[in-house]
Amino acid sequence: MSRKLSTVLKLFVPALLLLCTTILLVQVALNALYQEKQDKLSAISVILQHRLSTDPSITNAMAYANQPVLYQQIQNLLDETFPADSDLSGSLYIAQTHQVVAYAPHHNNEALPFKLPGDLQPAELLATIETGKPHFYYTVSVMRGTRIYNYATAVYQAGNVLGVLSVSQTANSIQMQETAIWLSGSAICLIALTLLLAIGVSTYRKEQHLQLEQNNLINWLKSYDGDTLSVNTMNSQLDLLKNLPHAFKDAVDLVHHYRRQQRHALDQLPLGLLTLDATGRVLYTNPFFSQMFGYSGEEVLSWDGTRWQQVYRMLDGTYVSNELRKGRRIENRIGLFRHKNGEEIPFSLTMRELPPVQAQPAGWLLICYDLSKEFTIDRLTQKTQVLLQSVALNVLLLDANQRIEYISPELCTLVGCHESDVVGQHLADAMLWQLPDREHALHEALQKVLANGRRDHLPQGPALLQGREYLLEYDLFPILNPLTQDADGCMIFVKDTTLYQEWEQLSRRVDAHSNYVQMAATIAHEVRNPMTSVRGFLQLLAKDLKGDVQQMYLHVMQTEIDRMNAILTEYLSMARPVQELEWEPIDLASLIRETFLVLEGEANYRGVLLELNLEETHSIEGNARELKQVLINLVRNAFDAIEGPSGRIEIRLRNGVIEVADNGCGMTLEQIERIFEPFFTTKATGTGLGLPVCRKIVETHRGTLEVMSAVEVGTVFTIRF
Structure with missing residues (x-):
């Protein structure tokens, strides 16, 4: 009996609490309904008061105390505001005459002005006249003969209370809403009581089953016979008694163990973590968050929304609270968080919704990642790039696969390319330069630097760039991986020594x-x-x-x-000094033809074919006699270099460039390097001064004299102005 009474009490107390809660919620809903009606009537009253104070006809009538015109204008205003089919109405009550002088919606059987008897004047109406404060109350409409909710406000004329402007609504619609609220609350309460009763009955049956098992166990113990009972039999009979409490305890301990493991894992993560409930209140913060931004966990848990907006700002102008209200996730948004010492820390924010608990939102997980190191690296990268671009060095950066990662503007100018055309290409495919007899040496030096992580040097040597020969040196520096100390790239400094040699x-x-x-x-x-x-x-x-x-x-x-x-x-x-020469306009084609006529006879005598190839005319300022001497010296040197009977000399003029080419014996590299030195000659009767004099004359005319030659092939002298 006592167990049944205990079960009944267990059900009765929650049922009573549920009933009280339902009544309280219904009252809250009704109050909200009344408040909504009051706000609605108040808003209409404010609009009418505004119209009364801004309508010129009404304000003029008030100013001149023309009461009939004033009452008529107010009646027109009420008719315009409250149509006949509306459950809303409005009226103007004059305090001095105790009459209703304007009313809408107006019906034919309603005579105006209508005197309101003293016993029908509500206390709230009189209080509005006395205090000038608005009142909201429930009363019976004399004009309509029905219950209404009325909102009364005072109307002033010349600083005194003229009367009361009332805005009302019939109680029929409100009563229907009240009925719906009560019915909904009753239905919810009934369903909850039914569920509570079902849970109670189920619990009572489980307890009855446990009680029955307990009684069976007690009866078995009473009939215990120590001689016939084995240990196995006793253990099997006591399983229920032993397992039930221990199994429950083990389950609880397991849940606590898993929770501790999860909490420990969150505390050890190198990320700032926050958990928020559905309203945005902070529930948990891990130690790394405090380490990142300098605030203790207690400080963070005590912050409200205003404090949060003071310590951080997202670069796109958004706030977490706004995204929470919209229920939107955040993916890697960049912002600045103000550290406790005042420093702004760049961070990345990700916000994910937590799994719901019993179909209810559980909250949100915020993941903060400190971007200080990344920003520092980016800043160093920018400084390095600015440094490389501002210093006039020929720099080339390669990765471990010899692909170009960076090329300086100076090197682009030297090799005649654009950075976007070569970045990402393999060094061999980019064709930045041609290294006669040294391509393999550069490749081996690069492989050695990447293999052993030590710098290397490739000495000065010739290289062809944009069709011109340069003298280049290469210094190769490894770029070491900070973790493995292995070379995962190479920086090449290209030194152009051509100018130094010149x-x-x-x-x-x-x-x-x-x-x-x-x-x-x-x-x-x-x-x-x-x-x-x-x-x-x-x-x-x-x-x-x-x-x-x-x-x-x-x-x-x-x-x-x-x-x-x-x-x-x-x-x-x-x-001879330069200033002693007499300068005049010279047509190069005419000059070459005159020189050809001088040398043609000697060529025929020597059995050499002398040819002209003049494509265009070109004029310069200079001394014709000196330039003619240069051509004569070059052609006679060609005569001396031709040994066989099939000698051929060609004088060419193309784009203002003069070339004297022969098919003579040619010269070695050693001879080419020294032919412009005074007194150097390969002829038995030569003085070694002809070519130095030629070069001096050409340079006096702001030009250059160049030579290309190959043994047993021939020689080409080129004059460029």
């Missing part, structure tokens, strides 16, 4: 030229004048001496003196 050659030539000037001046002063006297005496002797042998000796002596004068003339050409 400056060295120019310096040597300047020094040599200074010596030539001094030597030429000495020779001109000390040697040329005596030789002129000697040649004059030889001519006098030639008149007196008889005999072929003597005349032959005199002729040889005069010839050698003339040759010495020619050498002196070349010395003086080397020493």
Whole structure:
């Protein structure tokens, strides 16, 4: 009996609480309904008050105390606001006369003004007149003869209360809503009581079953016979008693164990974690979040929405609270979180919804990732890139597969390419340069740097860039992986030494030229004048001496003196200052034709084919005699280089560039490097001054004299202005 009473009490108390809760919720719903009606009537009243204060006809009537016109204008306003088929109505009650002077919706059987008896005047109406404050109340409409909800506000004229403006609604619709609320609450309460009763009955049956099993166990213990009972039999009989409480305890312990493991795992994650409930309140924060931003867990749990918006800002201008209200997830949004010390920490935010519990939203999980290191690396990368672009160095970065990752603007200018055209290509496929006899050496040096992680150097050597030969050095530096210390890339510094070589050659030539000037001046002063006297005496002797042998000796002596004068003339050409030349417009095609006519006879005598190939005319400023001397020297050098009977010399003019090409014996690389040095010659009777003089004349005309030659193939001299 006591067990049944206990079960009944267990069901009665929740049922009573459920009933009280239902009544409370119904009252809350009714209050919300009344509040809604009050807000609605209040809004209409505010609109009417605004119309009363802004309508010119009404304000004029009030100003001149023209009451009939005022009442009529207010009646028109009420008729416009409250149509005949509406459950809303409005009226104006005059406090001094106790009359209703305007009413809408207006019916024919309603006479206005209508005097309101004192016993029918609600206390709220009188309170509105006395205090000037609005009142909302429930009463019976004299005009309609039905119950209404009325909202009364005072109307002023000249600073005094003129009357009361009332806005009302019939109670029929409200009563229907009240009935629906009560019926809904009763139905919900009935369903809940039914479920509670079913749960109680099920619980009672389970307890009855356990009680029956317990009674059977007690009866067995009473009939215990120690002689016939074995241990196995006793264990099987006591299974129910032993297993039920322990199984429940083990299940609870297992749940707590899993929860502790999950909490420990969250505490150890190197990410800032927050869990929020469905309203946005913080429920949990892990230690890494506090470590990231400097706030303790207790501080974070105590923050409200305003405090949260003070410590962080998303770069796109959004807030987590707004996204929570919209129920939208956040994926890797970037923002700044203000550290406790005032520093702004860049972070990435991801927000995911937690699995629902019993079909109810469980909340949200916020994952914060510290981007400080990434931002620092990006900043260093930007600084490095700016540094590489601002320093005039020829830099090339390769990855472990020899693919180009970066090429400096200076190197792009040197090799004649654009960065976007070569980045991502293999070094061999990019064709940045041509290295005669050194492609394999560069490849081996690059492989060695990537293999052993040590720098290497490729010495100076020739390279073809954009059709021109340069002298390049290569310094290769490994880019080491910070974890494995293995080379996973290479940085190549390309040093262009062409300019240095040209400056060295120019310096040597300047020094040599200074010596030539001094030597030429000495020779001109000390040697040329005596030789002129000697040649004059030889001519006098030639008149007196008889005999072929003597005349032959005199002729040889005069010839050698003339040759010495020619050498002196070349010395003086080397020493002649630039300003002494007379400049004039020169048509190169005409100049070459004149030179061709001078040399054509000598070519026929030597059995050499001399050809012209002039594609266009080109004019420059210069000295025609000096340039003609250059062409004559180059062609005569070509005559001396041709040994066979099928010699051929061609003078070409293309785009203002003059070329003298022959198919003679050619020159070696050693000879090419020295042909412009004074006194260097490969001819037995040569002075070694012809080509230096030619080069000096061309450079005086702001041009260059270049040579290309191959043994047994021929030589090409090129003059560029």
